[in-house]
Amino acid sequence: MPAPDSALGGYDPRAGRSERHERRPALIPLPGLLRSLLTEHLDPGYAAAAAARETSGQSRRTIADRAWQAVAAVLIAVVFAAAVAQARATAPGVNAAQQVLAASVRSAEGTTDRLTQRRDELATQSDSIQRRQLRDDTAGRDLLSKLDALSLAAATTAVIGPGLSVTVTDPGVGRDLSDVSKQRVAGSRQIILDRDLQLTVNSLWASGAEAISVGGVRMGPNVTIRQAGGAILVDNHPISSPYTILAVGPPGEMRDTFDRSSGLQRLRLLEVSYGVGVSVSTGDGLSLPASAVREIKFAKQIGR
Structure with missing residues (x-):
């Protein structure tokens, strides 16, 4: 490259640059005005005004929000105070109403018990008079024997006689029953259910029982065992653990058959899985009460 003419005031732009720097492309600086036009789209004055409006708006919103929060807190406090005052004002009336209802229930239960006892006494007197009249002749005695057989079937x-006694005890509230895996019914700690007692009673019938009672209630044609919430009802009478099932019949034969029955197998499974208490024993002189006599309004003969 020709040397510059220093006399003409020229200079060599590559002076003092190495060969490596000489091969680099030349950088053309971007003017400040063009850079600001490409990057800053808003005039600084407008930006400052927008920032000022945003700051003042946030302060106003903050004051308004705090005011609404205070008003809401006051309203909630007023509502709670009114609810507490109303509860305190109505509490004596509610307690009095509960006491009246409880007294009415107890009175009704007492009246029912007295009427039931009176009914049983009258039924016993009627049966005694009937039996005295039927014992006088042969036809009457034959009819009396048939009535006795029908009365036994109708419970x-x-x-009173020998038989089996089955006692099933609920394990109650245990530490491990809070586990879901130990809950036989979701959300309930009850282990023994109506279907367990039903299967046990049916197994005793199949084992040769002549009469059965559950929780002191005689099982008959119209008597049911069913679940009502957390209670078990036998003929609409609530029973609780321990559940005692008495079966009158030949003890030896009944025990041999019942030990192989599905009813006892289920009880044994509950005993192993949930800790249910199961006790089976033979006894003499088991006493079973009579079942309530119900009026039959419709009947149909089957099997003939």
Whole structure:
């Protein structure tokens, strides 16, 4: 490259640059005005005004929000105070109403018990008079024997005799029953259910029982065992643990058959899985009460 003419005031732009720097492309600086036009789209004055409006708006919103929060807190406090005052004002009336209802229930239960006892006494007197009249001749005695057989099947007469006694005890509230895996029914700690007692009773019938009672209630044609919430009802009478099932019949034969029955197998499974208490024993002189006599309004003969 020709040397510059220093006399003409020229200079060599590559002076003092190495060969490596000489091969680099030349950088053309971007003017400040063009840079600001490409990057800053808003005039600084407008930006400052927008920032000022945003700051003042936030302060106003903050004051308004705090005011609404205070008003809401006052309203909630007023509502709670009114609810507490109303509860305190109505509490004596509610307690009095509960006491009246409880007294009415107890009175009704007492009246029902007295009427039931009176009914049983009258039924016993009627049966005694009927039996005295029928014992006088041969036809009457034959009719009396047939009535006794029908009364036994209908569970309308008390029974005393040997048989089996089955006692099932609920484990109650245990530390491990809070586990979901230990809950036989979701959300409930009850282990023994109506279907367990139903299967046990049916197994005793199949084992040769002549009369059965559950929780002191005689099982008959119209008597049911069902679940009502957390209670078990036998003929609409609530029973609780321990559940005692008495079966009158030949003890030895009943025990042999019942030990192989599905009812006892289920009880044993509950005993192993949930800790249910199961006790089976033979006894003499088991006493079973008579079942309530119900009026039959419709009947149909089957099987003939």
